Amino acid sequence: MKMPPEWKMLEAGDISAVCAVAGWLHTALPERAEVFAEKLRLFPDGGRKLVAGEKLVGYGFAHPWLLAAAPKLDTLLEALPAHPACLYIHDVAILPEARGYGAAGGYVASMEALALSLRLWQLTLVSVYGTAPLWAKYGFKPVSFGLPLASYGPGAAYMYRELVSPDQKR
Ligand SMILES: CC(C)(COP(=O)(O)OP(=O)(O)OC[C@H]1O[C@@H](n2cnc3c(N)ncnc32)[C@H](O)[C@@H]1OP(=O)(O)O)[C@@H](O)C(=O)NCCC(=O)NCCS
Numbered sequence: 279m280k281m282p283p284e285w286k287m288l289e290a291g292d293i294s295a296v297c298a299v300a301g302w303l304h305t306a307l308p309e310r311a312e313v314f315a316e317k318l319r320l321f322p323d324g325g326r327k328l329v330a331g332e333k334l335v336g337y338g339f340a341h342p343w344l345l346a347a348a349p350k351l352d353t354l355l356e357a358l359p360a361h362p363a364c365l366y367i368h369d370v371a372i373l374p375e376a377r378g379y380g381a382a383g384g385y386v387a388s389m390e391a392l393a394l395s396l397r398l399w400q401l402t403l404v405s406v407y408g409t410a411p412l413w414a415k416y417g418f419k420p421v422s423f424g425l426p427l428a429s430y431g432p433g434a435a436y437m438y439r440e441l442v443s444p445d446q447k448r
Pocket of ligand 1: 303369370371372373376377378379380381382383404405406407408409410411412415
């Protein structure tokens with residue numbers, strides 16, 4: 279039986295492999311290597327690579343951000359906000375050969391744990407390529423703030439998921 283791919287921490291040396299995956303999957307929404315590298319430098323905890331054997335077959339980037347705000351694609355952030363309100367999932371991309379294991383859900387689960395550890399009570403993202411039903415499966419809801427999402431392509435939707443800390447559950 280084929281082993282499911284595993285999420286590991288992303289490192290600066292992985293950026294060229296990330297760009298290869300992004301170049302394959304995001305032909306319509308290209309981002310420069312320096313944009314990925316900056317995200318990892320500003321917030322290394324949000325970077326993950328999906329590996330099958332030795333091969334990088336997917337990646338995820340996330341960073342603290344403001345609510346009702348989506349950074350423009352292929353644009354440097356310069357800095358993270360001093361008072362973030364959410365953990366923003368910038369991108370999750372998985373090569374076709376590694377799909378079907380629910381790996382995007384695994385990335386969301388690790389970002390939920392990370393957000394809670396930072397006392398950030400929302401996960402946010404911009405869904406592209408009609409993936410809103412997939413994100414809805416993981417608890418994200420669309421919300422229209424009238425954001426300028428043109429750089430994300432047609433049909434892009436801002437989505438958020440409220441998080442509940444273990445204390446709040448009691
Ligand atoms: C989106 C993506 C990361 C999901 O990969 P994955 O976690 O391996 O997804 P899986 O194949 O395991 O599917 C998980 C579930 O989501 C559903 N799903 C997968 N892709 C979907 C899509 N594009 N739209 C709607 N539902 C989708 C599957 O049917 C499955 O549902 P089920 O558990 O009820 O059967 C991957 O398809 C990808 O990299 N796509 C291209 C890049 C992309 O769109 N990234 C998201 C940017 S917002």
